[in-house]
Amino acid sequence: MSQETQKTLELEAALGFNGHVVSGLKVHPDQKHLVYPLGWTVIIKRITDGKQDFLHGHNNNVSCLSVSRSGQYIASGQVNFMGFKADIILWDFEQRSVYAQLCLHKAKVEALSFSPNNKYLVSLGGEDDGSVVVWNIETKQAVCGSPASAQSAGHCYTVKFSNQSDNIFVSAGSGTLRVWELDVPNRKIRPLECQTGKLKRIVKCVEITEDDGFVLCGTTSGDVLRVNMKTGLLSDCGPVKTKHSLGVTSLRLWSSGLLLVGSGSGSFSLCSSANFKTLKRVELEKGVTSIALGGHQFFVGTEAAQIYRFSYDDFKAELVSTSHSSAVKDVAIAHGVSELFATCSLEDVRLWHINKPKELLRITVPNMTCNAIDFMKDGHSIISAWNDGKIRVFAPSSGRLRTTLHNAHKLGVTAIAGAGDCRRIVSGGGGGQVRVWELQPNSHRLVASMKEHKDSVTCIRIKSDDRECVSASSDGACIIWDLHRFVSLQTVMANTFFQAVCYHPDEYQILTSGTDRKVTYWNVYDGSPIRELEGSQSGTVNAVHITQDGRHFVTGGDDKLVKVWDYMEGVVTHTGVAHGGSITSVKVCNGGRLVVSTSADGAVLCWKFPHAAVSS
Structure with a gap:
């Protein structure tokens, strides 16, 4: 079989909203769509x-967004x-396609x-560019x-066109407020330099009255x-007494003189x-950005990656979208229930439904970080690994701590896996x-503790018959353990920090990935390398997972690309481009129909798996 031409992996759903992009959430003028990065x-x-x-076309994180008044663009x-130009893309809304690509600014728009x-x-x-540019759309x-x-002023943070004229706009920032005429x-x-007298302010957002009479900062x-x-x-300036805590981050004028x-x-x-x-x-969760x-x-976006809806009749917040606002560490697929992860x-x-990508359940442990999770095969428990040294077992239906x-x-x-x-x-x-625990009806006991790794364990996978498991570590070793005698059976070594490991479905081989940017096939019985693939051109390969039929596997890492590989040929067949942060975990699920990937920016993406599964 010759090497296939790499194709684009199709994105099915994105569970996430970057709440850190100022004014990044928009309602399209048709009132039917939300637009956000x-x-x-x-x-x-x-x-x-x-x-x-x-809309795909950027080669780095989207930093700002605007929608034209007509909704056409x-x-x-x-x-x-640093040192590279940052693109602006004009999109045709109806066609969902690139209308123009504009490039002048350095490092960031x-x-x-x-x-x-x-x-x-x-x-x-x-900040590294500091210029304002007017573009002719036609x-x-x-x-x-x-x-x-001006040279004496600080950085500019925001810009906004007037409501009546195509030739007037406003820019504002640290010690600067200007009304520009084209x-x-x-x-x-x-520019017309605005004078605020003795008031020295840093302006983060502006709103212009409908008649262009005043700008509110x-x-x-x-x-x-x-x-x-x-x-x-x-x-004018206000409020005089009770100022808005931690600054005003977003402003919108409402009808009838309300703000x-x-x-x-x-x-x-x-x-x-x-x-x-x-x-x-x-009071909403974390700072308001949109x-x-x-x-x-109307809709409100926050730094906690939440989107709230408010009706004009009352002023009550309805949470309509929620997602992770910090790095997602791991993803686990429910055994036999392909719709849940x-x-x-x-x-x-957090527990999600694949077909209707929405959060079903959230289990919160304040001030702690969950490093890894797994479902027990009977579906009755979620086991989780935490940075405070505890293993917590939850009920997936209620979220109750068991x-x-x-x-x-x-x-x-740092790693966890449930036996069959x-x-x-x-x-x-x-x-x-590496420790083995037995769960009992009202207690638990430590069965065995095995210590050969010299650094943190990054991943654990258990063989289907529960007789063996494999552990990957940052010390450059993967160890296969006997889970009856609790001794090491085989050790594979490489000049890398191993990040992920998985068994081939036939279980005579394992796949590993790590900081050497390689994906390696190893023989389980003698620990010898069988094949080594260049998993990434740049950065660590953090995750690897193989399909149930063993014909394909998926990887993700610091290059922010989800890759689907042909196992026998050792070539990439499809590549998914959408993540803005390093990919932390990737799994094939839903009976081999979807790939779920997570990243350091809090995104959870669902991709259509491009190859038909073969039943064994």
């Missing part, structure tokens, strides 16, 4: 049924490495805004540009400035735009120990 991807999600479309900017009649797009570069060319702020014939933009000091756009003079204000502490307020007095307030207005409802992260374990194995490992529990008899657990620790 996740990693390298822009997601268009239908509000009624959650159906998702994906979406603009997204990205970050890039900080903010984007469309002019009211779709004529222009204004873009703001990041010609797909830059009209003109300028440094965003002079198209002379290809220039001219949310500051890190927790107050809102009102500045006259024509004169550039400070008109929606989000703060860095998570408080979300309805205020009077006349005197900035708070009329209603709700407020998106849409029809009879679990993920673990800082402070929590039992805790205290002091399981001194330096934290549903009575034994094999765990690995930060100190290199």
